[in-house]
Amino acid sequence: MMALPYITEHTGFTGTVYATEPTVQIGRLLMEELVNFIERVPKAQSASLWKNKDIQRLLPSPLKDAVEVSTWRRCYTMQEVNSALSKIQLVGYSQKIELFGVVQVTPLSSGYALGSSNWIIQSHYEKVSYVSGSSLLTTHPQPMDQASLKNSDVLVLTGLTQIPTANPDGMVGEFCSNLALTIRNGGNVLVPCYPSGVIYDLLECLYQYIDSAGLSSVPFYFISPVANSSLEFSQIFAEWLCHNKQSKVYLPEPPFPHAELIQTNKLKHYPSIHGDFSNDFRQPCVVFTGHPSLRFGDVVHFMELWGKSSLNTVIFTEPDFSYLEALAPYQPLAMKCIYCPIDTRLNFIQVSKLLKEVQPLHVVCPEQYTQPPPAQSHRMDLMIDCQPPPMSYRRAEVLALPFKRRYEKIEIMPELADSLVPMEIKPGISLATVSAVLHTKDNKHVLQPPPRPAQPASGKKRKRMSDDVPDCKVLKPLLSGSIPVEQFVQSLEKHGFSDIKVEDTAKGHIVLLQEAETLIQIEEDSTHIICDNDEMLRVRLRDLVLKFLQKF
């Protein structure tokens, strides 16, 4: 989502973007915060010469190791954000979106964040599921829709947890313990975070915890240009929330308890550290602010303010950044650093259970998921283990998915369907011949009734119309069934044929009527009567053959 303006505004993209409403709204907030943080401190000049490879390799370590620096782009503007968002068409969960009649696309709840989706791309006979960041944990969003992923031919699996060894529950416990410990010792807690997502769960956790931990009097500050919108938006997306929170709306109560924290002045939010915040600020306190990379945003001020005291603690909860790299420019640092990455996305045990439940025919996933992480090569449990083994792909690789399209669905118009008279040829199987016109438009195929036989030409105009439709000949009936040779021979004898000889061939039988110099070749899917210019005899024999077959 955060890269959307780069795609829609710089690549000549002319298509439609589909997204759920919370995705758009929260995405807008995240991009708005990013743009605000960047634009708040404009750079007098930009340097790009260092990107020259000859110069870059002379630079100190993190810079010289950076890859593809030439592709690095400046941050987009708010105008570009708005333009990108205007190309989005809103969709709801389980809504079926037709794409040119070829496939149908459906978003499903992925359980990870408000409005986050997995997608089903399906035709009438094929189904591909695209699983992105999903969560099976009970957090605030609607639970993951697993049932709809069943019977997939291919399941594309992406967006697994970045910290597979960290259990989110344990991390939340760690977060709370360290927070309380710091506050009780008179220190401040800094939580670098995004303005939406895990913060809602953290606030809910703290809501339950602060009273029991004796932290009721400690202020919690949430500082972000979009803090207010984020907290308020979260409360209005009732239909996208988990069942418990949805039911609160009908009470009526705010779904998230942070409303109560705000009402009781325990949680205060500010657009920035300037203005009201500087008047209200008191310590010890807990501050939630961005950006989690510690490179820009209000978090920078707090790092500088609190970094020198060992009483204070910075707690990293976002898994997107290496906390050691984030802290590198601030070293030496006296404040305590706690790394509690909370990533609720699927881990490998959950993936294994999901795949057992959903049972796709094939799994496609990034190459990294098919082997243990390089740093823990012995952890065979940290990879996808399924049968058949997953197909893996690398960045920008094009894969041919392991299925072929063999069937198309064709609709029959009701009046045509009415005219059909199916005949049961086997118990449970009925057949009918259809004569119709196949009409194809937007990849949809429809059988329409054939035009009536052409009337005798009464005018020029009418004749021209009939030119457009194909000729409809009266069709001969179709035959089905097999000819039992012995009974057929008996039948021939009964009708006066004698001197009959039967020969077995590789494909069937040949019945020789030696007297009549005639040969009847019976095979699995054809019967030939070969006689020498005796049309009468041929017709007689044909009628005898037809008696053993069904017509429809």
Next chain:
Amino acid sequence: MDSLVLGNHCWLPDCLLQPLLTLREQTLGLGTQADRKLPAPTPGHLQQNQPLPVFPNPLCQSRGSTDAECQRNENPGLIMDPECSRLLPAFCSVLVDPRQAVADDTCLEKLLDWFKTVTEAGSSLLLLQENPCLVDLLSHVLDLKPQDVSPRVLSFSLRLAGMFAAQEDCFEYLQGQLLLGLFGEAGPLSWAVWSVPTVRSGWIQGLKSLAQHPGGLHFLGDSGAVDALFSLQGDSSLFVASAASQLLVHVLALSMQDKAEGSPSLKGSAWPACAQKIVAHVEASLCSTTALQITQALNVLTTTFGRCHSPWTEVLWGQLSPLVAHLLDSEPVPATHSLVDLLLSVARSPVFASADCTLWETIARMLSCLSPMQTGPLALGTLKLQHCPQALRSQAFGVLLQPLACILRATAQAPGPPGLLDETTQGCSMTVDTLLSSKSACVGLLCQTLAHLEELQPLPQHPLPWPQTLLVEAVVIILRLCDGSAAPSSSEGCRLCGTLAGCIRVQRAALGFLGTLTLGTSSWELVPQVFAILLETLKSPASSPTVLKKAFQAVLHWLLDSPTPPGCSDLGPHTPLFLRELFPVLQKHLCSPCWEVRDSALEFLTHLSMCWGGEANFREVLLASDVPKLAWQLLRDPESYVRASAVTAMGQLSSQGLQAASDSPGHPEVQQGLVGELLHILSVDSEGFPRRAVTRVFTEWLRNSHADVVQDTEWFVATVLQMVSRDLDWEVRAQGLELVQVFLAQTLGQPNPSCPYAVALPKVTPPSPLPEVLRTLCQMQIFDFAFRALFDCDRPVAQKACDLLLFLRNKSAPCSGLQEAGDSSDVASVEATLERWQVGEQGQPLGSLEPEVVLAALRSMDLEGLQSRLAESSDHVEKSPQSLLQDVLATVALLEENVADCY
């Protein structure tokens, strides 16, 4: 019945209760007297409907009853008293009346217990002759139409008949049609009601009671009961099947009892017919192809060898051991669990103390051919044996060690000293296969192995040499596999890593075993690696509360019991460093959002400071941390268990002078001191656990002369008692009495030891003259509290109060400074008040007491009598046979009433 106990602290006057009860009986028509007399919520709840006489019983005295008679009335369960004899005919006629259904069979069970006591205490024949209705009952049961027989009554009758027939003369008396009718083939065995398990169970139990003498044994043989027992071994009801097997063993033992005693080497062919029949059946079952039959035979043998230790069992084993050994030839081996039980049962029997090669060979074969999961219990059982060949012990120990050896090999750890695990190579591939086959198999095997080793470690007969180093290394590597920090290079190791990562069950088992591994540890070099893994486990955010609890326990073991190198201080070289790392972790856990973790951390802190409170190193590290402050804050925790643990922890810290919170005067709670905080909890906490903890802490403080207490002990005790006396929790009240006991012991001296061999303590001379002390006690309202507690609705409280008052009375006996009795009107007033308290009217205050009045009141009370009555269980009234018989009759009467109501 005068009144009803409705709850722990709620009772109503009779006049209010009676209409309620009547209404209930009329409207519901269900409850029996027994229902209404269900035991009260607390274990020792007194029945207020029968106030215990405290003052001497005038009735008893006026009638001139002897002590024996009084005693007889107090213990009605031991004899058949006239009242019971009077009720019995009606009871028996109710049982055989098909229109009456006995709804509550617990009454019948209790009555059977009573009959058992009666028959064991005297002659059954006499009992039957005095109460012919009992024989009539048995006859009537047989005469009933099959559809009219109640399974409960039939089962009752069968068991009753068995009890009577246990005595030979009574057996003779009943023999004939009656016993044969009840237990013979034409009796219930052939009735439709036989399909009810209760009847089959009653039949077996009746026979078991009956089979106590040769006559009974012959009866069993002649009546065809043994054959029926064979088939009942496979009964659908497990209870019936088990009882049938046990009876077979009983019959076998009984039939061999006399025959084999004289000639130990009696051959099987010369055994009594009944025994031969049972053995032949067991032999046939052992040769069967169905696992169920084999299991039944093995169970019978297991019980036989477990119970019978006569020489004939050796002959029996000699006869059957080839068949048992033959079972091992089958693939797969059938009934392995039962087979293991049998072999261990035989091996444990003292008859086989001498070297029996076949037995040890069979066990050795089993150890080598069964799967690792199946051999574990056999190996453990073998190692627990007192007498066992060394080679077999080595093999069994090797089997137990196999999984750990496999883990060590798979993770490329050093194989350990040569010889220790050499035996484990045999069958190792099978163990590896199990470990790698599936997660559940791997986890199951490891948990079982660790539990077995944990059980074996403290036993005196544990194998020597005990590979301590190897075991510690194995457990450490298992814990590392569980937390994902192990980095094995082999493919097996990687698979184990994947299987065990995050496995809480194995973590718990490994930590449990690691804790016991401190026992007998001599190599202190192991300590650093153990401390390291324990610290990692405690630090890991992924550790679950239960794992953390186990880790804390293991840390305690290793801190308190770990070896120290010679010439080192008490704590050892690694401990101070470890403590410095431990306390920050402990601080974090004291702030955990999970209450179980906070609770475990506090318990750990309590134990640690209890053991090491005097160690300078420990004190220094503890006081430098925030742990005491955090523990103090947890006194206000929302979770009551945590508050209780915090109270105990703070009490302990304070006793050791480790309460550092007073250094920070900013906290409001510090200003009132810990005593104030604990008194606050005692007075306002809504949960019982913290209040109980406070009273325990206060008692300990008083006992150990805590500085805060000795400042003004009397004020302290009086304040605590004031709060405790009205507490709703009986344990708090009982603990309050404990506090008073400690106070009195300090003031008046220890109570005299009741045991004549007890070491006599030097007599403590009261610091003040006795009259003064008594006056002080009166001012502190200790008597008020004790008298109130004497009539407490909870028996333990009343018992404790009674003991206390007896102690006071004894101590004040030689007091000559006081008049024999105070103003007689005062005494009468106190006695009147106490009598009112006794019947539940405790609203009236006792008023200000004078020592003379108290002493007079104490002397007039029958405290000894009360003490003996209180010693009886709280339901002794309900268990009395009269009550049970009345209950049955009352139920029937009530049902009749309801039938009438319907018309």
